[in-house]
Amino acid sequence: MKTNFLIVGQGLAGTLLTHELLKSGKSVQVIDSSTFQKASVVAAGLINPVVFRRLTKSWLVDELFPQLEETYRELELLLGREIFHPLKIRKVFGLGEADFWKKKAVANGLSSYLNAEPDFSHYGQLRMEYGSGWVEKAGRVDLKSLLDGFREYLIENNRLRTMDFEYDRLLVHQDRISYGEQEADRIIFCEGHRASQNPYFQQIQFKHTKGEVFGLETTDYNADFILNKSFFMMPTGGRQFRMGATYDWNNLNEQPTPEARRELCAKLEQVFTGDYKISRHQAGIRPTTHDRRPVMGMSAEHPRIGIFNGLGSKGCMLGPYFARQFVARLNNPASPIHPEVDLRRY
Ligand SMILES: Cc1cc2nc3c(=O)[nH]c(=O)nc-3n(C[C@H](O)[C@H](O)[C@H](O)COP(=O)(O)OP(=O)(O)OC[C@H]3O[C@@H](n4cnc5c(N)ncnc54)[C@H](O)[C@@H]3O)c2cc1C
Numbered sequence: 001m002k003t004n005f006l007i008v009g010q011g012l013a014g015t016l017l018t019h020e021l022l023k024s025g026k027s028v029q030v031i032d033s034s035t036f037q038k039a040s041v042v043a044a045g046l047i048n049p050v051v052f053r054r055l056t057k058s059w060l061v062d063e064l065f066p067q068l069e070e071t072y073r074e075l076e077l078l079l080g081r082e083i084f085h086p087l088k089i090r091k092v093f094g095l096g097e098a099d100f101w102k103k104k105a106v107a108n109g110l111s112s113y114l115n116a117e118p119d120f121s122h123y124g125q126l127r128m129e130y131g132s133g134w135v136e137k138a139g140r141v142d143l144k145s146l147l148d149g150f151r152e153y154l155i156e157n158n159r160l161r162t163m164d165f166e167y168d169r170l171l172v173h174q175d176r177i178s179y180g181e182q183e184a185d186r187i188i189f190c191e192g193h194r195a196s197q198n199p200y201f202q203q204i205q206f207k208h209t210k211g212e213v214f215g216l217e218t219t220d221y222n223a224d225f226i227l228n229k230s231f232f233m234m235p236t237g238g239r240q241f242r243m244g245a246t247y248d249w250n251n252l253n254e255q256p257t258p259e260a261r262r263e264l265c266a267k268l269e270q271v272f273t274g275d276y277k278i279s280r281h282q283a284g285i286r287p288t289t290h291d292r293r294p295v296m297g298m299s300a301e302h303p304r305i306g307i308f309n310g311l312g313s314k315g316c317m318l319g320p321y322f323a324r325q326f327v328a329r330l331n332n333p334a335s336p337i338h339p340e341v342d343l344r345r346y
Pocket residue numbers: 008009010011012013014031032033034035036037038039040041042043044045046047163164165166190191192193194210211212213244245283284285286287309310311312313314315316317
């Protein structure tokens with residue numbers, strides 16, 4: 001029972017890291033809980049390269065985008081499932097926003113992601129009196145398909161143990177770590193928000209964020225674009241949509257609330273005038289750091305113990321790029337990792 005890596009957690013972070021490790025020829029065992037909730041299955045899977053408030057590019061997007069397309073396509077081939085769906089975003093403008101869009105799109109070099117020309121055309125069941133703008137390069141990651149598919153793949157290859165990891169059973173030796181009968185050269189924790197309780201990484205300043213989302217069913221609205229105006233409404237097939245999301249830094253639990261339900265419905269109904277039914281209401285906790293950057297690296301005190309976490313609200317964009325960067329570092333200590341995500345910043 002000896003492997004190169006033991007990974008704790010099979011959310012998006014653990015899945016992407018395991019995939020990159022296996023690709024690089026390493027042996028991996030994964031431990032994942034069947035009782036803890038995954039932020040990754042609550043997440044909508046939205047990929048948006050633009051920060052709308054300032055109309056700038058999202059952090060590192062020119063590097064992240066090619067990497068995410070490559071990784072999700074690779075996983076589609078490996079798992080025989082559809083995972084990445086390119087979609088456009090239609091941003092509904094408020095008063096004066098059309099001019100801002102036109103000006104900033106050019107000034108901020110966004111032409112490869114969006115159309116700088118405002119669109120004043122109408123679309124049934126949407127209120128857009130001040131026009132709208134199109135983000136041409138965006139999309140959705142079907143996280144359920146990815147996580148279920150990868151789980152099956154791990155099971156088929158005898159690489160998954162379903163259990164809750166207990167820190168006090170981890171033994172750190174000179175040349176390896178052991179956990180029960182399992183031995184590994186190194187262990188990497190990908191536990192999502194539960195990393196706050198990890199005794200090996202108490203120096204990390206987490207600032208997790210609770211979020212709530214809906215699954216919606218409409219009567220006769222079936223737009224094939226992602227609607228956005230301080231919320232998103234994203235098609236997932238037929239007349240099914242995911243809609244969200246809320247941000248709450250204080251009540252860090254996984255319970256859906258009537259307050260969030262009211263907030264989301266009010267936002268939606270400012271723009272969407274059609275009939276809809278809420279088919280699902282879910283809550284989850286985005287694993288987020290104080291500076292909203294991912295965090296990765298090996299512990300200075302225990303160099304066989306590492307972490308890959310902090311994917312925050314943009315895990316689908318950040319995950320593929322940083323999983324690959326981390327694996328390059330794990331395989332070659334001289335390989336650089338971005339200073340803003342380095343564990344050593346704590
Ligand atoms: C409401 C909401 C909406 C979101 N929308 C988007 C979006 O549209 N686009 C986007 O990119 N991101 C979105 N996110 C963020 C995204 O969910 C995260 O960035 C990402 O899923 C984090 O993945 P993770 O693997 O770090 O954590 P998780 O998915 O939480 O996975 C952690 C895993 O570790 C396991 N684990 C933890 N402790 C143990 C233990 N002791 N033993 C065994 N297993 C353990 C858990 O069971 C779980 O499987 C959203 C999040 C929320 C909550």
